Amino acid sequence: MRWISLVLLTLLCLLQYRLWFGKHSIPDYWQMKHEVELQREQNANLTQRNSLLKADIEDLKIGLEAIEERARNELGLIKDGETFYRILPSQ
Structure with missing residues (x-):
């Protein structure tokens, strides 16, 4: 028995x-x-x-506004007759 x-x-x-x-x-298991x-x-x-990327793609497929916004922000493009002003912070 023991x-x-x-x-x-x-x-x-x-x-x-x-x-x-x-x-x-x-x-x-915990790890x-x-x-x-x-x-x-x-x-x-x-x-x-x-x-977000899918929504961006749909915007680019549907409208020209998104393409124009990207061109302005990322490439720095401007329309004919517009003047581009760049304001630099003072140092």
């Missing part, structure tokens, strides 16, 4: 060791859970960025 109790206690200790310190243990949460946040940010 040997059976000793064997069962040993098995319990081995299982507990594996649960807390072995491969696929509880700390590994993977954290990594999954970080990946979900990154995916949400990328999904938002993709939707």
Whole structure:
């Protein structure tokens, strides 16, 4: 009877060791859970960025105003008859 109790206690200790310190243990689970949460946040940010890019593409396909705005802001283009003023901050 005493040997059976000793064997069962040993098995319990081995299982507990594996649960807390072995491969696929509880700390590994917590770490993977954290990594999954970080990946979900990154995916949400990328999904938002993709939707903004899709909206930008649709604006460029539909109207000329978006194209003109981009040309003005990114390329510094002006229309005929307009005067471009650049105000520099004082240093």
